[in-house]
Amino acid sequence: MNKTIVAVATLLLAGQAWAQTAPAGSVERGQKIFMRQMCFNCHGTVGQGGGVAGPKIAPAPFPWSAFAQQVRRPRAEMPPFTEKNLPEQDLADIYAYLASIKAGPAAKDIPLLSVF
């Protein structure tokens, strides 16, 4: 096989692994697990973030692969959640929950904030 074809095929495969789509998950179950696993303690009940404890993680969470990597092997202060304590399906459910959270209205669209 031609070397260029091999290189292109390798790049395509690597790209596919990177852009891996999230496994299917249950929004309702994910919300319960998000609470039970104490994610909300640091990230807020709707992932809004809370001061110094943890950054905002919703709406629009990281792409699945980066999200999963952060939870399994956090890059700084966050405690790691291993597959033993947080099975892959539970993580997929949490992701489905975070991805389902809608952004709030913009400040300019809230009448009470534009009376002055």
Ligand code: HEC
């Ligand atoms: C003790 C507090 C704490 C708990 C509990 C916690 N996190 Fe975090 N999380 C953090 C902090 C602090 C960061 C910033 C990066 C770091 O420290 O690794 C973070 C980063 C993240 C990020 C990356 C967002 C970004 O912008 O950096 C995701 C996604 C995330 N957490 C998801 C979760 C999930 C899901 C759970 C529950 C399974 C959870 N976290 C539990 C503190 C926490």
